[in-house]
Amino acid sequence: xxxxxxxxxxxxxxxxxxxxxxxxxxxxxxxxxxxxxxxxxxxxxxxxxxxxxxxxxxxxxxxxxxxxxxxxxxxxxxxxxxxxxxxxxxxxxxxxxxxxxxxxxxxxxxxxxxxxxxxxxxxxxxxxxxxxxxxxxxxxxxxxxxxxxxxxxxxxxxxxxxxxxxxxxxxxxxxxxxxxxxxxxxxxxxxxxxxxxxxxxxxxxxxx
Numbered sequence: 411x412x413x414x415x416x417x418x419x420x421x422x423x424x425x426x427x428x429x430x431x432x433x434x435x436x437x438x439x440x441x442x443x444x445x446x447x448x449x450x451x452x453x454x455x456x457x458x459x460x461x462x463x464x465x466x467x468x469x470x471x472x473x474x475x476x477x478x479x480x481x482x483x484x485x486x487x488x489x490x491x492x493x494x495x496x497x498x499x500x501x502x503x504x505x506x507x508x509x510x511x512x513x514x515x516x517x518x519x520x521x522x523x524x525x526x527x528x529x530x531x532x533x534x535x536x537x538x539x540x541x542x543x544x545x546x547x548x549x550x551x552x553x554x555x556x557x558x559x560x561x562x563x564x565x566x567x568x569x570x571x572x573x574x575x576x577x578x579x580x581x582x583x584x585x586x587x588x589x590x591x592x593x594x595x596x597x598x599x600x601x602x603x604x605x606x607x608x609x610x611x612x613x614x615x616x617x618x
Contacts, residue, residue, distance in 0.1 A: 426495055426496060426598075428496065430471055430474055430496050431474065431478075431496045431497065431498055431499075432477060432478065433471060433474060433475050433478065434475055434479065435448060435449065435475045435476065435478075435479055437475065438468075438471070438472060438475055439592075439594070441589070442536065445594045448476065448585065448587065449479070450582040451584045451585035452476050452479055452480060452552070452554060454584060455527075455550060455552065456547060456548070456549070456550045456551055456552055457547050457552060457553070457582060457583070457584035457585075458474065458543065458544065458552075458553045458554075458555070458582045458583045458584060459552070459553070459554045459555075459584060459585045459586075459587070460534075460555055460557055460565055460583060460586045460587070461473055461554070461555075461556050461587045461589065462554075462556065462557045462558070462559045462560075462561070462562065462564075462565050462586060462587065462589070463558075463560075463586045463589045463590060464558065464560070464561075464590075465558065467589055467590050467591055468589060468591050469475070469556040470496075470532075470556070472587060472589065473530060473554050473555075473556065474496060476496065476554055477489070477498060477501060477528070477530060477554070478498070480527075480528050480552075481498065481499075481500050481501060483500070485527045485528055485552070486502070486524070486525060486526045486527045486528070487500070487501045487502065487518075487526065487527065487528040487529075487530070488501075488502040488503075488504070488524065488526045488528070488529055489501060489502070489503045489504065489530035489531075489532070490504050490506050490514050490518060490521070490529075490530070490531050490532060490575070491503060491504070491505065491506065491530070491532040492505070492506045492514070492532050492533070493505050493506075499565045502524075504517050504531070505568070508558070514531055514532065514533070514534075514535065514539040515536070515538035515539045515542055518539065518542040518543060518546065519530065519542060521546075522542070522545075522546060522549075522551075523558035523572060526551055527544060527551065527552065528551070528552045528553075528554070529543075529546055529551055529552070529553045529554070530540055530553075530554045530555070531543055531553065531554070531555040531556075532555070532556065533555065533556050533558075534555050534556070534569075535556070537572050537573040537574070539545065540569060540572055540573075540574050541574065543555055544574060544578045544579075544582045547582040547583075548578070548581060548582050557569075559588070560588070562586040562587075562588045565586050565588070566579060566583075566586075567615060
C-alpha cells in the first residue's frame with residue numbers, strides 16, 4: 411500500500427510467511443477441546459465455519475490450516491480471496507476483482523456450477539455474498555469464511571443485521587471461531603520461574 415504524504419511517498423509492505431501454506435491445525439495453539447471442535451466441523455460434508463476477530467488476529471491462517479486438513483486429491487476445493495495471500499497446491503484459488511465485476515458473490519456463483527466440495531470465501535462483506543454462502547452451505551457444500559466481529563454472539567447479530575434470515579443462519583452455521591493472537595514464549599530461550607503472591611497476587615490467585 412502506498413500513499414503520497416507531506417514528506418514523500420509512504421509505503422507499507424506486508425510480508426507473508428510462505429510456510430503458512432503447510433501449517434496444520436495442531437500448530438494453531440488450540441486447546442484439545444477446541445481442536446476437536448474444529449476438526450469435527452471440518453469433517454462435515456456441508457455447513458458453514460466462520461472465523462472471526464479483528465484485523466491481524468490470524469483468521470486467514472486458521473482457515474488455511476483447515477483447508478490443508480481437507481486438501482486431498484478427492485476433494486474439489488475453491489477459494490475466493492482478496493487477494494490470494496498464500497498459494498496452496500491442489501486448490502483452485504481466485505483473486506476477486508470488483509472493478510471487472512468479479513466480486514465474492516460472483517465468484518461464489520461460478521463455484522456452484524463447478525461441483526465443489528469445499529468453498530473458502532475470504533470475507534463476508536454484504537448480503538449477496540452472505541446469501542450465496544448460506545445457500546452453498548445448505549446444499550451440500552462445506553463453506554469457510556471470515557467476519558470482522560469481536561465475539562461469536564456478535565457474529566450472529568451481524569449476519570442478521572445485513573439481512574440474512576434467522577432460519578438460514580440457524581440451519582447453515584456449524585461453528586464460529588472467535589480468536590485473538592497472543593504472544594508465545596520462545597521454545598529455545600524460555601526459563602522456568604516460580605510465581606509468588608508477592609510478584610503477582612491476582613495472577614497466582616487465578617491459577618489456583
